[in-house]
Amino acid sequence: MSAKLLGxxxxxxxxxxxxxxxxxxxxxxxxxxxxxxxxxRSVYAHARLKSVNVSEALAMPGVVAAWTGKDLKGQLxxxxxxxxxxxxxxxxxxxxxxxxxxxxxxxxAAIVARDRHxxxxxxxxxxxxxxxxxxxxxxxxxxxxxxxxVHEQFEDNLAFEAKLEGGDWKAVEADKxxxxxxxxxxxxxxxxxxxxxxxxxxxxAPGEDTLTVWSSTQIPHLLKxxxxxxxxMNEARCRVIAPEVGGAFGSKLNVYAEEGVACYASRQLGxxxxxxxxxxxxxxxxxxxxxxxxxxxxxxxxDGKVVGLKCRIIADLGAYHQLLTPAIPTLxxxxxxxxxxxxxxxxxxxxxxxxxxxxxxxxxAGRPEATYIIxxxxxxxxxxxxxxxxxxxxxxxPSPKEFPLTLSTGVTYDTGNxxxxxxxxxxxxxxxxxxxxxxRLRKKGKYLGIGLSTxxxxxxxxxSSRMPAGGWECGVVRVEPTGKVTVLTGTSPHGQGxxxxxxxxxxxxxxxxxxxxTVFHGDTSVVPMGIGTFGSRATAxxxxxxxxxxxxxKKKRARIAAHKLGVKPGQLAFKDGKLQxxxxxxxxxxxxxxxxxxxxxQLPPGVEPGxxxxxxxxxxxxxxxxxxxxxxxxVDEETGEVxxxxxxxxxxxxxxLNPLLVEGQIHGGLAQGIGQALWEECVYDENGQLLTGELxxxxxxxxxxxxxxxxxxxxxxxxxxxxxxxxxGEAGTIGSTPAVVNSxxxxxxxxxx
Amino acid sequence: MxxxxxxxxxxxxxxxxxxxxxxxxxxxxxxxxxxxxxxETSICGACTVLVNGQAVKSCTxxxxxxxxxxxxxxxxxxxxxxxxPLQQAFWDEHGLQCGFCTPGMIIAGHQLLCRNPxxxxxxxxxxxxxxxxxCTGYQHIVKAVGSAAQKMGEQWQVTSxx
Numbered sequence: 001m002s003a004k005l006l007g008x009x010x011x012x013x014x015x016x017x018x019x020x021x022x023x024x025x026x027x028x029x030x031x032x033x034x035x036x037x038x039x040x041r042s043v044y045a046h047a048r049l050k051s052v053n054v055s056e057a058l059a060m061p062g063v064v065a066a067w068t069g070k071d072l073k074g075q076l077x078x079x080x081x082x083x084x085x086x087x088x089x090x091x092x093x094x095x096x097x098x099x100x101x102x103x104x105x106x107x108x109a110a111i112v113a114r115d116r117h118x119x120x121x122x123x124x125x126x127x128x129x130x131x132x133x134x135x136x137x138x139x140x141x142x143x144x145x146x147x148x149x150v151h152e153q154f155e156d157n158l159a160f161e162a163k164l165e166g167g168d169w170k171a172v173e174a175d176k177x178x179x180x181x182x183x184x185x186x187x188x189x190x191x192x193x194x195x196x197x198x199x200x201x202x203x204x205a206p207g208e209d210t211l212t213v214w215s216s217t218q219i220p221h222l223l224k225x226x227x228x229x230x231x232x233m234n235e236a237r238c239r240v241i242a243p244e245v246g247g248a249f250g251s252k253l254n255v256y257a258e259e260g261v262a263c264y265a266s267r268q269l270g271x272x273x274x275x276x277x278x279x280x281x282x283x284x285x286x287x288x289x290x291x292x293x294x295x296x297x298x299x300x301x302x303d304g305k306v307v308g309l310k311c312r313i314i315a316d317l318g319a320y321h322q323l324l325t326p327a328i329p330t331l332x333x334x335x336x337x338x339x340x341x342x343x344x345x346x347x348x349x350x351x352x353x354x355x356x357x358x359x360x361x362x363x364x365a366g367r368p369e370a371t372y373i374i375x376x377x378x379x380x381x382x383x384x385x386x387x388x389x390x391x392x393x394x395x396x397x398p399s400p401k402e403f404p405l406t407l408s409t410g411v412t413y414d415t416g417n418x419x420x421x422x423x424x425x426x427x428x429x430x431x432x433x434x435x436x437x438x439x440r441l442r443k444k445g446k447y448l449g450i451g452l453s454t455x456x457x458x459x460x461x462x463x464s465s466r467m468p469a470g471g472w473e474c475g476v477v478r479v480e481p482t483g484k485v486t487v488l489t490g491t492s493p494h495g496q497g498x499x500x501x502x503x504x505x506x507x508x509x510x511x512x513x514x515x516x517x518t519v520f521h522g523d524t525s526v527v528p529m530g531i532g533t534f535g536s537r538a539t540a541x542x543x544x545x546x547x548x549x550x551x552x553x554k555k556k557r558a559r560i561a562a563h564k565l566g567v568k569p570g571q572l573a574f575k576d577g578k579l580q581x582x583x584x585x586x587x588x589x590x591x592x593x594x595x596x597x598x599x600x601x602q603l604p605p606g607v608e609p610g611x612x613x614x615x616x617x618x619x620x621x622x623x624x625x626x627x628x629x630x631x632x633x634x635v636d637e638e639t640g641e642v643x644x645x646x647x648x649x650x651x652x653x654x655x656x657l658n659p660l661l662v663e664g665q666i667h668g669g670l671a672q673g674i675g676q677a678l679w680e681e682c683v684y685d686e687n688g689q690l691l692t693g694e695l696x697x698x699x700x701x702x703x704x705x706x707x708x709x710x711x712x713x714x715x716x717x718x719x720x721x722x723x724x725x726x727x728x729g730e731a732g733t734i735g736s737t738p739a740v741v742n743s744x745x746x747x748x749x750x751x752x753x
Numbered sequence: 754m755x756x757x758x759x760x761x762x763x764x765x766x767x768x769x770x771x772x773x774x775x776x777x778x779x780x781x782x783x784x785x786x787x788x789x790x791x792x793e794t795s796i797c798g799a800c801t802v803l804v805n806g807q808a809v810k811s812c813t814x815x816x817x818x819x820x821x822x823x824x825x826x827x828x829x830x831x832x833x834x835x836x837x838p839l840q841q842a843f844w845d846e847h848g849l850q851c852g853f854c855t856p857g858m859i860i861a862g863h864q865l866l867c868r869n870p871x872x873x874x875x876x877x878x879x880x881x882x883x884x885x886x887x888c889t890g891y892q893h894i895v896k897a898v899g900s901a902a903q904k905m906g907e908q909w910q911v912t913s914x915x
Contacts, residue, residue, distance in 0.1 A: 011844055018852030019840040019859065021787015021827035028786035117772075195791050195799060195853040195887050246789070246853030247887050279792040495851030495888050660847045667890030668850060695796035695885070703878040703891040732890075 005504040005514055009660040012500045013519075023244040026199035026216050031272040034201070035064055036116040037265055038275070039258065040109040040126045041285065042101035045137065045355040045688020046150070047130040049099055052109055057125040062118030065269060066111045066126070067261070069096035076264045077230035079320070080255055082468035083327035088160045091151045091353075093320040095230075095257040095264075101130070102150055102319035103356050104688055105284030110261045112273060135688040139316035139352040140293060150319055150353035159317055159351040160326055164333045166408030167344030172299050172308040181298040181380050187369045189291035189316065189682040191692070192362045193700050196246020197282040202262035203272035211263060212239045216246070218253045218492050219532035222469060224524045226255045231263045242522035245494030249672070250361030251286050252494070253534045254323045283693050288682055289362020291316040292329060292369050298377045299344070304387050304395045308344035311336060311373060317351045318358035324365075325358050326351050327468060331366025331458065337407055338374035339418045339456040339626055340396035345408040355688040361534060363672055363733045364457075371455045375738035379452070379745065389452045389742070390431065393422060397454075413456065413624040414718045414726075421628040421650045421714055422454050428712055429630040429648040442750055447635040448645075449747025453739035456626040459727030460720065461535030463619055471619060473537070474529045475545030477506055477553055478612035481598045483591050485512065487519040490530020491542035496729060497661045498538050502546050504657060505723070509550045511574045512590065528614065536727030539657065541619050544721040548615035556611065560596050561588045563604035623718045623726035627651035629735045631674075631743040642678060642744055644707050649735065652714045654726030659713075662728050666711055669732020675701040676733075677740035756820040760785065761829025769816050775809075776800040778816035779826060787827040787856050791885070798884030801857035802826045808864035810883070827856035830863070839863055839901045848897035850888035858884045862898040871902055 017023040054066035079093040097108045109126050113119035134148035142157040201214040217223050220240040228235035258275050265273040292315050299308030315329035333347040382389040400417040434450050441448045462471040474490035503517040558569040561579040565586045572579045580587035600609035632646035656662050679699035683691040692698040717724030757766050779785045791799035795813040802811045803825040830837040839859050849855040865880035877898045
């Protein structure tokens, strides 16, 4: 009756609606009487707001309302930051600026009109009187005592300083046989650029006193709680729906000013209010990623064994904390030793305020930075000691037998076999042959470079004890009276394909057709509780909750069937759509068991009617996927232009449930990581003005920039969840940036780079 | 201004503001929200539709400029229940993830295959250069367009040619 589903290349359930233009993103929704909102944003990176005058805007055709920060003061809460760390400075972050603006693009007024064009026209009539203040845009300079302060309420621009230390540094420093390699690395600021910009519709029903919010978000449940708190609403009367979401990459893992103001506007006006972000706003005022300066010291033995790693991280946080801003760079420290058992580690992380948009999660979130640091370090060691970069890596890998492995950083890696992925990618790429080709080309004055990256990442976020707002996930599986199955998940997929993956889990475990299972997500009134989709957690945490709920239902199904047949539940097995005894003598169809459950006339004692189970999975640890990548680049000897000639990736994300979707995740991740290495950079000038404010200025990778990715996998399962899956959403991004940079540096080695 | 436009085989008469963009006309007046807006600067290609058989970024054309034209959007590509081979290939090859760029990408792929029915990988990549995708890394999209090219041959007619 049911085919084997897990591990198969199953086509997505999501796609028919998407390929026919029949799906609904926020901007596709129209409600009766809906009004449109636009924002007036600061043109200065730092200024005092002397006055904001909306009277002329209010007189414009179609305009219904206009508000400034002063109007909202005390009426609407500030934007929340969930990251908790000792001595963290948290500036008030009002949804509309009140007395001061601290970054270009900060909202200062909101205009609501009957249509979007009228609102836009009226926004131009808002008069803002700014008194410019000194701007600090450089995070390193921002640490100097003489620099202007982003927030006058604090004595300096240091938002926090965190230290992570492990090992015996006295012994390391006393050991004069060690070489010390020093290097500064820059991890530039990036813009996530989800193809769908943000957008929100808030709809308050005055009679029912209910607030419904459609938002392009990764975290509908967390958003509901926060919007209720900000709005002063009874949370039970609030509902958040994430409809189709057009990509996010961490940039929609947040609670934004515009969402808060939309709720306020709808409650004031008693009508639905829609705000759709323009791309220019998206570049300016949706969170950015990365932006770190890393000063590193590597302590290495003459044989290539790295014994110590020190790093100072300066993380540019921007002007305000969004939901997880300060937490992101702390993940860099946590993962800084990467795939190597380095016994001594010392990391100082300084989070710094600047007059820029906040940084926050962007695909990888702190781990790409860590991987860049450690993978550049390994190549620096190889270069310094005249060793092959692959040999240095083999030298420093832990043995597969050492797992679970607690590292000097204090984290415990679940499982790993780093030798296997590196060997496999060397075979796939013809590494030895590539080195011979490189030697030949160098003699001809051609620059071919081969770059390695052997990453490990921290995924499946995560144990609640280590998370700012809970790390569990909720899954509900309900067999309907007709035998069709409804699955509810607290994760909120936006391209990952969990409607397919989760249906595979339930259909295979339950022994029913794949088409009989429907997965719903993203509506807080439908899904009882949830956290969301980020940190490569959906399948490992959310999928496990569904798996567990399915197991409970299987037990209940067997109890009901056994009672009806007069046997013990353990005597029954599910086969060909029936629960039957081993000899086949007694059997009951799945449909009849479902009927028993709902008619409830002869249920076993203590068994409740219906066939629905909920599970909330609390992961005991993170998972640690890993992989090995090889990039091959050519640098044009005349122009310096880099051409990525080949890319090979061997990734291990634990057990693979759907190889087709895993490939898709890897490809997309690679594109973003390669984009960082070769093209992308979010640039502000010294006045805090964003220079890359449009897609005309910011180089989102195009189809032609890439070579054909050659990918393969190994499968090292994790014991952290019963499915054995680790997570794959961020792997490609994390692994690829250093591989490409290492290949370019390697190409230019004859020039002394 | 009064305009008459044939969209996916149906003629519409509308009175629109001169400044109304074609994409806003399609989405807000004609109610066809399958065509998306990703940038407003004609870089991303999410708004690509066929105007008289040519792929056009509908965010850089006024609705009034399309007066008298025949337009095909993503909603008009399938023939009844039968998906267009490009739609089928995007599904088969996992050529989409979040789906936001997909309608524009499929229309751009359509234009590409009309001009060059048997493109090489390089030609496909070049032909899709005006369309951005942030999810897929393009590989499965390139694969989908290539596989649709193989299957299409002469057997498929565009809706606007009917």
